[in-house]
Amino acid sequence: METQIDKQEFNITVYTENQIGLLNRIAIIFTRRKINIDSLNTSPSEIESIHRFNIVITESEDVVRKLCRQIEKQVEVLKVYYHTNEDVIWQELALYKVSTDVIAEKVSVERLLRENGARVVTLRKDYTVFETTGHREETDNLISILQPYGLIEFVRSARVAIIKDSEGFNSKLRDFERLEPGEDVIENEYLNKGDKVFTM
Amino acid sequence: MEVAQETLTAPAAKEAVELSGSQALLDALIIEGVDTIFGYPGGAIMPIYDALFDYKEKLNHILVRHEQGGIHAGQGYARTSGKVGVVFATSGPGATNLVTGLADAQIDSTPLVCITGQVFAHLLGTDAFQETDVINITTPVTKWNYQVTDATEIPEVIAKAFYIAKSGRPGPVLIDITKNAQIQKFDYKGYTKCDHIRSYRPNPIVRPQYIKEAAELINSAKKPFIIWGQGVILGSAEQEFKAFIEKSGIPSAWTILGAGAIPTDHPLNVGMLGMHGNYGPNVLTNECDVLIAIGMRFDDRVTGRLDKYAKQAKVIHLDIDPAEIDKNVKSTVPVWGDCKETLPLLTALVEGKNHTEWVKLFNEYTQKEYDAVIHAELNPTSPEMTMGEVIKQLNELTKGDAVIVTDVGQHQMVACRYATLNKTRSNITSGGLGTMGFALPAAIGAKFGAQERDVVAIIGDGGFQMTLQELGTIMQTGIDVKIIILNNKFLGMVRQWQELFNQRRYSFVDIQSPDFVAVAAAYGIAGRVINDRKDLPSALKQMMENKGSFLLEVMVTKENNVFPMVPQGCSVAEIRLK
Numbered sequence: 001m002e003t004q005i006d007k008q009e010f011n012i013t014v015y016t017e018n019q020i021g022l023l024n025r026i027a028i029i030f031t032r033r034k035i036n037i038d039s040l041n042t043s044p045s046e047i048e049s050i051h052r053f054n055i056v057i058t059e060s061e062d063v064v065r066k067l068c069r070q071i072e073k074q075v076e077v078l079k080v081y082y083h084t085n086e087d088v089i090w091q092e093l094a095l096y097k098v099s100t101d102v103i104a105e106k107v108s109v110e111r112l113l114r115e116n117g118a119r120v121v122t123l124r125k126d127y128t129v130f131e132t133t134g135h136r137e138e139t140d141n142l143i144s145i146l147q148p149y150g151l152i153e154f155v156r157s158a159r160v161a162i163i164k165d166s167e168g169f170n171s172k173l174r175d176f177e178r179l180e181p182g183e184d185v186i187e188n189e190y191l192n193k194g195d196k197v198f199t200m
Numbered sequence: 201m202e203v204a205q206e207t208l209t210a211p212a213a214k215e216a217v218e219l220s221g222s223q224a225l226l227d228a229l230i231i232e233g234v235d236t237i238f239g240y241p242g243g244a245i246m247p248i249y250d251a252l253f254d255y256k257e258k259l260n261h262i263l264v265r266h267e268q269g270g271i272h273a274g275q276g277y278a279r280t281s282g283k284v285g286v287v288f289a290t291s292g293p294g295a296t297n298l299v300t301g302l303a304d305a306q307i308d309s310t311p312l313v314c315i316t317g318q319v320f321a322h323l324l325g326t327d328a329f330q331e332t333d334v335i336n337i338t339t340p341v342t343k344w345n346y347q348v349t350d351a352t353e354i355p356e357v358i359a360k361a362f363y364i365a366k367s368g369r370p371g372p373v374l375i376d377i378t379k380n381a382q383i384q385k386f387d388y389k390g391y392t393k394c395d396h397i398r399s400y401r402p403n404p405i406v407r408p409q410y411i412k413e414a415a416e417l418i419n420s421a422k423k424p425f426i427i428w429g430q431g432v433i434l435g436s437a438e439q440e441f442k443a444f445i446e447k448s449g450i451p452s453a454w455t456i457l458g459a460g461a462i463p464t465d466h467p468l469n470v471g472m473l474g475m476h477g478n479y480g481p482n483v484l485t486n487e488c489d490v491l492i493a494i495g496m497r498f499d500d501r502v503t504g505r506l507d508k509y510a511k512q513a514k515v516i517h518l519d520i521d522p523a524e525i526d527k528n529v530k531s532t533v534p535v536w537g538d539c540k541e542t543l544p545l546l547t548a549l550v551e552g553k554n555h556t557e558w559v560k561l562f563n564e565y566t567q568k569e570y571d572a573v574i575h576a577e578l579n580p581t582s583p584e585m586t587m588g589e590v591i592k593q594l595n596e597l598t599k600g601d602a603v604i605v606t607d608v609g610q611h612q613m614v615a616c617r618y619a620t621l622n623k624t625r626s627n628i629t630s631g632g633l634g635t636m637g638f639a640l641p642a643a644i645g646a647k648f649g650a651q652e653r654d655v656v657a658i659i660g661d662g663g664f665q666m667t668l669q670e671l672g673t674i675m676q677t678g679i680d681v682k683i684i685i686l687n688n689k690f691l692g693m694v695r696q697w698q699e700l701f702n703q704r705r706y707s708f709v710d711i712q713s714p715d716f717v718a719v720a721a722a723y724g725i726a727g728r729v730i731n732d733r734k735d736l737p738s739a740l741k742q743m744m745e746n747k748g749s750f751l752l753e754v755m756v757t758k759e760n761n762v763f764p765m766v767p768q769g770c771s772v773a774e775i776r777l778k
Contacts, residue, residue, distance in 0.1 A: 072520070
């Protein structure tokens with residue numbers, strides 16, 4: 001049994017073709033192993049027809065590496081990367097619905113919202129919707145702040161993450177489109193790490 | 201479908217002809233070189249069957265008795281012929297009956313293209329008659345699957361299906377075609393085979409530095425040991441493999457799916473790995489200094505307890521599937537790639553050697569095993585027959601040239617241990633999934649895939665009763681398959697475990713059988729049952745010489761155990777001889 005200590009949050013980035021059923025094919029790689037997906041975001045990438053998944057799970061690196069290989073093995077998956085939280089810039093978007101009366105009456109609420117970087121999205125007679133972006137703790141924090149003032153509704157998006165040292169996928173994709181792609185494309189990224197990966 | 205259009209080369213400029221989706225499908229199959237289809241019709245696939253009526257001369261459709269039989273036959277066909285097995289089934293229950301075979305083909309890397317009918321596209325999701333969500337049901341057990349709802353997609357999708365099924369690490373592909381797409385007429389511009397998909401890398405490029413590192417490790421090894429699997433056969437790399445072991449002089453052992461890649465009697469073939477494998481290969485796995493794994497995936501039935509598996513050894517792992525590297529056993533040198541390509545590179549760099557003393561050690565273990573287990577199994581003194589002596593006598597008749605198809609259980613382990621195999625693609629069995637009921641339909645398919653060869657199915661009394669309806673397929677096609685039922689009146693492997701690990705609490709393993717010979721006779725198949733050792737040679741001879749199929753039921757000793765055995769949770773070095 002692996003100890004909890006080895007586990008940490010990993011951000012898995014998957015570049016795929018845009019194909020019906022692929023979400024399920026990727027999701028079952030996790031569920032088959034009884035691994036919970038903490039957060040899942042999928043949307044078109046900067047490249048036309050290529051989709052990007054951001055998946056967050058809490059696992060050991062060994063498990064994450066094996067999962068990534070299983071994902072990359074799927075026919076319509078172009079490339080998979082994994083990173084720790086230190087290796088990425090990440091954000092989650094949160095929306096909060098609060099009674100407008102409360103905001104209007106209590107000056108402190110406005111101050112609290114401002115301090116937490118909240119921005120008004122919609123202002124109506126009966127309610128106001130604020131948004132913030134940030135890490136989980138930050139968006140969580142605002143929930144607890146607003147709770148005493150009657151938070152009506154709250155929703156948070158999946159995590160999106162930018163890889164700090166990535167040069168993007170455009171150049172890689174050009175290699176993929178050639179019939180005989182270059183070495184760095186054909187093989188898994190981890191091979192380049194040599195000893196670090198293969199002598200555990 | 202965006203993807204297919206982008207990834208396929210443009211169809212040859214031809215004048216368009218109007219075809220239905222069904223006709224386009226069958227045209228594609230013919231261009232892919234398909235000659236045999238195993239299938240069963242039904243409502244949602246009727247337009248395809250209607251079109252098939254006009255293609256009867258070119259496509260030999262074998263009507264099976266159950267879709268599971270159809271897909272196992274497709275597997276048997278693929279395994280002996282090296283081609284892609286093709287299976288037709290209707291929607292709903294027809295499609296769900298394929299699932300066991302898909303799972304089996306997925307885990308044993310067997311190339312299949314399965315075509316299922318589906319309800320009209322406008323009925324999808326309405327719980328229409330015989331509608332099931334086939335794509336989602338089969339996603340975990342297919343290499344790729346796709347639902348066609350428009351006939352114009354068919355040429356591209358079928359091209360992609362065949363390419364994916366057979367390239368890289370092979371596997372099953374399922375294409376679900378809605379009834380409207382089967383009927384729909386469209387301008388068919390010809391069929392172009394697929395040879396590239398942007399997101400799919402079937403063959404990793406071989407990295408010379410890893411070949412070099414592997415060769416250095418092998419050259420410095422004192423006690424190197426090769427373990428090989430089906431990858432050698434799937435890659436058609438038998439000659440390259442033989443050249444490699446003969447130059448390096450390294451003793452080599454096989455997983456059951458790798459059996460037959462080199463002949464049984466090759467001096468460097470030291471036997472079978474795993475739970476019921478040979479003594480030497482198991483014990484010496486934990487004594488070798490360099491372990492060279494070729495086209496195998498370190499299944500738990502091969503490794504036993506993983507944390508005590510070959511810990512002293514440096515591991516070189518050759519595999520085409522990057523996901524297999526370091527999955528179960530950490531490799532020192534990963535050699536990714538098709539072993540047909542990597543083995544010759546490695547052979548060129550390894551020094552010619554004879555590990556005489558080391559090979560002798562394997563032979564000493566073989567002798568110990570022979571004295572403790574094999575001699576008694578093959579030459580029993582008890583009045584009752586053993587499974588082993590049946591295989592031994594069969595070897596004498598086939599001379600090792602037959603295709604041996606086995607089901608799952610004790611008879612499978614005995615047959616794999618003792619059958620002589622001279623040729624590759626001679627051992628057809630359900631390895632990874634352990635599917636009882638596999639053998640009879642797989643043997644039918646195996647024969648269609650290798651009609652010039654003798655095909656002998658060896659089946660237990662339990663497994664035979666799971667798919668015996670396929671005797672009807674034998675009857676109707678007149679195909680020549682020899683069937684040996686090794687009847688111990690028990691679900692023998694489970695009984696063995698209950699004896700060894702559950703204090704002989706025989707819980708529901710006592711299985712009654714019908715008069716198998718009478719069942720065969722009802723299907724017009726000749727048969728014979730024997731109880732007495734003295735009848736064995738003549739009965740086997742009668743079976744092999746019979747024109748057409750023959751069922752031979754051999755009553756064997758009831759409570760025999762398969763040994764050696766690596767008990768579950770034990771290390772390979774803890775293999776038991778009794």
